[in-house]
Amino acid sequence: MDTGSTEGTAEFRLPRSRLANERLHAMIPGGAHTYAKGDDQYPENLAPVISHGRGAHVWDIDGNRYVEYGSGLRSVSLGHAHPRVLEAVRRELDRGGNFVRPSIVEVEAAERFLATVPTAEMVKFAKNGSDTTTAAVRLARAATGRPRVAICADHPFFSIDDWFIGTTPMSAGVPAATTELTVAFPYGDLAATEELLARYQDEVACLILEPATHTEPPPGYLVGLRELADRHGCVLVFDEMITGFRWSEAGAQGLYGVVPDLSTFGKALGNGFAVSALAGRRDLMKLAGLRHSGDRVFLLSTTHGAETHSLAAAMAVQTIYAEEGVTARLHALGEKLAAGVREAAASMGVSDHIVVRGRASNLVFATLDENGQPSQEYRTLFLRRLLAGGVLAPSFVVSSALSDADIDHTVAVVAQACGVYRKALEAADPTPWLGGRPVKPVFRRLA
Structure with a gap:
């Protein structure tokens, strides 16, 4: 059942996704077809398995809806199931691929x-x-x-x-x-x-x-x-x-x-x-x-x-970019998001620790510890709070399908996450807020 969002507390859980991740690991090396999508990139037992997506939103198999960033590892820049792209693909499907x-x-x-x-x-x-x-x-x-x-x-x-x-x-x-x-x-x-x-x-x-x-x-x-x-x-x-x-x-x-x-x-x-x-x-x-x-x-x-349908999709994408000024929209959305996140971090006194970087159309964030060093533990804390607030964001890379309301919601969730982040910094120990092992870098020698 679609709950509309995942607003919640530290008790946020994904039982169906957790079971599906076990099934994935049993049959697929790494549990995903791209290492950057692996469940080790997310807080323990909080790696959503996706049911479907539309526009800037995705739903997991537990029924939660998220505002999604970095869609398809930056591949879905127009939003999921874009009607003009699907129309171009459907025209070719009936003609052979x-x-x-x-x-x-x-x-x-x-x-x-x-x-x-x-x-x-x-x-x-x-x-x-x-x-x-x-x-x-x-x-x-x-x-x-x-x-x-x-x-x-x-x-x-x-x-x-x-x-x-x-x-x-x-x-x-x-x-x-x-x-x-x-x-x-x-x-x-x-x-x-x-x-x-x-x-x-x-x-x-x-x-x-x-x-x-x-x-x-x-x-x-x-x-x-x-x-x-x-x-x-x-x-x-x-x-x-x-x-x-x-x-x-x-x-x-x-x-x-x-x-x-x-x-x-x-x-x-x-x-x-x-x-x-x-x-x-x-x-x-x-x-x-x-x-x-x-x-x-x-x-x-x-x-x-x-394959003809993929080439048709590419032609449609190029047409949409040219006709609708998509690149400019990506930059405008990214600028709004970056400003909001920075303001939220500053208001909670953690602007030196949650840092937004990159071109507005391709934003990433760094999570720094009390010594200003990159931290997987603090990244885990931050991702956990974002997920609980209905934001799926391994990065802050935008799609053109995002609305102002989506960004406002994201900024509000970030502000809540920054409050927890500050508590962890004051304690100089994020462990109580991790809920399990920290997320891991993709490139590492040992599993």
Whole structure:
């Protein structure tokens, strides 16, 4: 039964979700299909299992309704079950979804994407971001004949594939020889990056990074990185999985005016439907094609990469963004939310401990302890209070479906959570408010 909200106390419980999580772990390694969705990311026994969603709200199988943030790991930027996206998908479902030859929808989707991201000259679609970032790395290696990949050390995730995962604490199963070919450079530091490229002179195939994250790029940084890549003959790759659409319809490259050689898009591109894209310069992309005289590159060859309904969803998303000014709305909503959360934290005297960061369209929050250090324990306390108030927020990343009332409700719940947070700080011990073990970081060596 839908209770309308989960306003409650420390006795808030999710008995059906708890049982469903046990069923998930019995059959699915990790209990979820993305580690960031794991129940270890939530307070003990308070990881909701979702029944359905509409707009900015989701309902769990216990009947509770939540205002949801970070929807689908940032993929559902228009809100769940968006009618115009569903209409486009339904039109294709009756026409068949996958054929032995390309569908005309592939042509239309490519034309639409390249019109949206005019800095790219060719595009190839896939289903997830890991595939396209790995394809970009392979293409860069093929084009340059170089073995090494330089990743931005300050950005948390690029791919599930060995070249990246081997550099994380979850490196089990990855040969050391593979990991040794991946080197790292710090974000915003051109001198350190140039030193890295000089140290591995003529060995680095590409520089890969998110062009922006919770901080704006320093003035001249992306332009300088572009110049470094050109000077050292390596490929510049922008991972626009998050920045695509949230920064501008054409991604961060469209906003900042710096053109990468290759870029990858996903997440918001399909509003929850599985579609991603590798895009870039024609002379690079054509190496994966049939109309050149060099060695062929096995780039992306996926059975489901061009499912017509997902491509239709992507075209609908791009149309909606352009016609309805979605990016501007995301920024406006984020600014309202950030201001409200900061005011609530300040009113409770915890503004130095609950800190909202990032671009307004992509807000995250930090939970700091009495010494100003990041704390999983205080994050647990905060998440627990948000859940009890009907707010599901592993981040504060907004969707355009949020209403002013949703944000007002969120801010009110945050204010209540800040009151508990202050008590824990005064006690210098959040343990009594945790309700069990603390939440855990995604990347850790041991389960």
